[in-house]
Amino acid sequence: MLHWSQAALDAEGDRVDRMPAPGPLAGMAIALKDNIVTVEEPTTCGSRILSGYVSPYTATAVARLRAAGALVTIKTNMDEFAMGSSTENSAFGRVRHPLDPERVPGGSSGGSAALVAAGVVPAALGSETGGSVRQPASFCGIVGLKPSYGRVSRYGLVAFGSSLDCISVFSRTVDDAGRVLAAMSGVDPLDATTLDRPPMTAPAPRTDLSGLRVGLPREYFPPDLHAGVASALRRTREAIEELGGTVREVSLPHSRFAVPTYYIVAPAEAAANLARYDGVRYGPRQVGPAGDIRALYQATRGEGFGAEVRRRILVGTYVLSAGYYDAYYRKAQRVRALIADDFRQAFASGVDLLLTPTTPTPAFRAGEKTEDPVAMYLADIFVCAVNLAGLPAVTLPVGRSDGLPIGAQLIAPFFEEERLLAAAAALERAVPADGEVRG
Amino acid sequence: MSWETVIGLEVHVQLRTRTKMFCACRTSFGDLPNTNVCPVCLGLPGALPVPNGEAVRLGARAAMALGCTVHGTSVFARKNYFYPDLPKGYQISQFDQPLATGGRVAFDSPDRGRIEVGITRLHLEEDAGKLIHDRFPGKTAVDLNRAGVPLAEIVSEPDLRSPAEARAYLVTLRQILVYAGVSDCSMEQGSLRVDANISIRRPGETRLGTKAEVKNMNSFNNVERALEAERARQATLLDGGGKVEQVTLLFNAASGQVRPTRSKEESHDYRYFPDPDLPPLVLDEAWMVEQRSGLPELPEARRTRLENTFALSAYDARVITSEVPLAEYFEAVVGAGVEPKTAANWVMGDVMTSFNQTGQFPVSPARLAALAGLVRDGVVSHQAAKRVYAELGSTEDAPRAVAERLGLVQVSDQDSLGRWVDEVLEAHPGEVARFRGGEAKLMGFFVGQVMKKSQGKADPKGVQPVLAERLTTAAPPDSSDPH
Secondary structure: OOEOOHHHHHHHHHHHHOOOOOOOOOOOEEEEEOOEOOOOOEOOOOOHHHOOOEOOOOOHHHHHHHHOOOEOOOEEOOOHHHOOOOOOOOOOOOOOOOOOOOEOOOOOOHHHHHHHHOOOOOEEEEEEOOOOOHHHHHHHOOEEEEOOOOOEOOOOEOOOOOOOOEEEEEEOOHHHHHHHHHHHEOOOOOOOOOOOOOOOOOOOOOOOOOOOEEEEEHHHOOOOOOHHHHHHHHHHHHHHHHOOOEEEEEOOHHHHHHHHHHHHHHHHHHHHHHHHOOOOOOOOOOOOOOOOHHHHHHHHHHHHOOHHHHHHHHHHHHHOOOOOOHHHHHHHHHHHHHHHHHHHHHHHOOOOEEEEEOOOOOOOEOOOOOOOHHHHHHHHOOOHHHHHHOOOEEEEEEEEEOOEEEEEEEEOOOOOHHHHHHHHHHHHHHOOOOOEOOO | OOOEEEEEEEEEEEOOOOEOOOOOOEOOOOOOOOOOOOOOOOOOOOOOOOOOHHHHHHHHHHHHHOOOEEOOEEOEEEEEOOOOOOOOOEEEEEOOOOOEEEEEEEEEEOOOEEEEEEEEEEEEEEOOOEEEOOOOOOOOEEEOOOOOOEEEEEEEOOOEOOHHHHHHHHHHHHHHHHHOOOOOOOOOOOOEEEEEEEEEEOOOOOOOOOOEEEEEEOOHHHHHHHHHHHHHHHHHHHHOOOOOOOOEEEEEOOOOEEEEEEOHHHOOOOOOEEOOOOOOEEOOHHHHHHHHHOOOOOHHHHHHHHHHHHOOOHHHHHHHOOOHHHHHHHHHHHHOOOOHHHHHHHHHHHHHHHHHHHOOOOOOHHHHHHHHHHHHOOOOOHHHHHHHHHHHOOOOOOHHHHHHHOOOOOEOOHHHHHHHHHHHHHHOHHHHHHHHOOOOOHHHHHHHHHHHHOOOOEOHHHHHHHHHHHHHOOOOOOOOOOO
């Protein structure tokens, strides 16, 4: 937790008690990743450059959760500006895995994941740009739900990669995730990218999966997949069949380009989104040696941002530069369209959902990948394509390997969250989350 | 050897909306600094832009008035650069898919007669804030009231061939935009700003020379002066065997000179890319038809109509249609029964003088028509009518009553005229003798003297016959003549 106080929590409790009618989330404490703004607490995004910053307005998603009766006040640690896969990149220290303090909880929403996994709160909000909720949810053995892009307002979510960013949900049950998502979803006049579709309702869980056709994209089950992960997924597949569903192999040939595509699109957008942290209007200001405006920018941003954020700003600036735009940014947009089209074709070929591992391995050790950014980026290899395609997906715990949780990911067509959650709830009952799998 | 000048203009006009381009803040000019701001236009973390439909409508309307093709899909893009007046570190603009392209503006060039200048594109964007350097010693203050105000940028083809022609284009462009109701186009309030690209080349050359960009011209007059100065600077450079460098220049109105602002190596790479916060702007065909049909009559059409309907000269029609209110006023005066040429003379004279001074019409069209009727009926002279007009602004009285109060009603009864004529002839015996001796041109002198004696009240049309009668047929008043 980065910001929390008993007094604020009590005040939230009093507010909910005074509500004329108990909302659908009455009394549920929901923690927030510290890149979702509230007027009561600071919003730092895990960055020195926003230390002490308090927003004068509250995010739409938070306002909707509060209106539904939730107690929303705790802010959680994260990779700086959501850039990372291990929550080791926070200016305020790393987050530990709740089951093994030597390991990482995943990232970038690691604080929210760890808090839910540790049982401190029943649910928490994170944000996804390239898997930053599903990956830590998988590492921590909890449910992580990423909605369709445009389902939840981004107003008040500090932007990283605007075409990818989605406020997403951690919880211990699929039902909670669905209820939290339903409460905050819907068109928002303050976010032009939200879609005006009928409101989502948390579906009643299915007791069986008869008639459900599940596709297994072969690119997501490489021969060298971690044995424990492979085994847990095999068990999940069998559970689908035992519940009456059918399973068949499909192909998403362009998904292998998802990570490199993501690492062009997201940094490009981030470089622009993070330009506003210039020390002129808010945040700590460093004047710099020369005393002119250039020096102010250089000193403020040079000292305010951590190494990973600086790296991505540089990459993003580079790929948008004159002479490089076509080779990188434009090409990445074309590949992104191909990746999304793969999913459309797979669903059009007669599958209702896709099943994949959420991560290639269980939680890794702290420091294991910090010296090798590309190794770190590859931790998101199975979650990233979903963000590029804008689709809804959920991860749920399907067993443990050497005591570490393993997640299975279900992916649905655009705006088919209800189908996704109904199936996930059935699997949640059928597959033991805590059972050790044989590697 | 001579040089041909090539000029293209980039004009920013503030669209006349109540609220900003991407948020609900007011656009009013001159409010206390940083009072019309919100999380969106301050660029606070997490805030998002939402397009202002009215700004889109006015932008499309402007484009249609300029004969552009308005595109069914256009894209907002981020233009990235750091500056303290730019809260987000990027400006939301449009780049490779602008709102509109391919228009034209026709006007009379002072050098080449009737010409057409191509409009390359019109795109929508948000304004930046304002830096204030003289408020706090040694510091710069930032006022973000203007940040996010909607602008249309109108880029012309390099079709202009002289500074005077550039000015004539601007006058016409401004007139069209004001007619279309899309902008106030006030250079004083910054709702119309001009940047110019200028180069020179040998006549007959088809390639463009190296251009310079000239900024900071705060009036049409200064645009012309700045371009004259830059044209001369480039010609001197090239005549001396030198080269023109691609530079951005600022015009100093006090010195009349241009000076460089930013050297080439610092020139920006704006790294435009589509703004992911804003879906493509989609305008459907029905909406476009509605906007096009809602366009008012534009200056050229109105000019032609006034020429044809009221038999006005091209000059009169141009002057009267120079401002929408003037043209409206003129038509109202004609509608109240005044003969068009008479109405035109009034509008281009006293009416325009007071309009230019105050922006208002002190005399309603109906009262002006009543006054013109008094002149037509010979009740007051034209000179007297101008004095009545000057009074009408500060009274509710009818023109006739005002003329009577001022003693300006013309006298045409024979007795009064005869009395003034007799007095004049009596006072000027020498001139009478010379007239009788054949100096017929002295008639004008006698008329003038009668008008003077009557303090302008004598009806000049009645004076001359009386004079003629007295000077030729009646016996001259002669004091020596025995009764």
